[in-house]
Amino acid sequence: MNLEGMKKEIEKLVIEKGFYNKKEDIPKKLLFAFIELAEASDAWKKGESEERIAEELIDVIFYILDVSRLACPSVNMDEMFLKKLEINKKRPYQYGEGHRYK
Ligand SMILES: [Mg+2]
Helix, strand or coil, rough: CCCHHHHHHHHHHHHCCCCCHHHHHHHHHHHHHHHHHHHHHHHCCCCHHHHHHHHHHHHHEEEHHHHHHHHHCCCCHHHHHHHHHHHHCCCCCCCCCHHHHH
């Protein structure tokens, strides 16, 4: 399943479960993505299983794709992924991390 397919599945789930589903809910959903990142970090710190950590990372992806559905519905996220990958590939070695060696 690609990102656009995941967006459709997430939308169905959001509607079915009665989750927040309006543009004004975008900041909340972004906060929830951070919370899921924190849960992944916590799972890592506690030495939990790879499966558990992966679950939390997928929760992050859920929220990110859910936000994309509301914030930029006309953007195809599969195309954007490829576009951004090409942009990042063209960046210099250790782009934005050069400060580590100063
Ligand atoms: Mg979670």
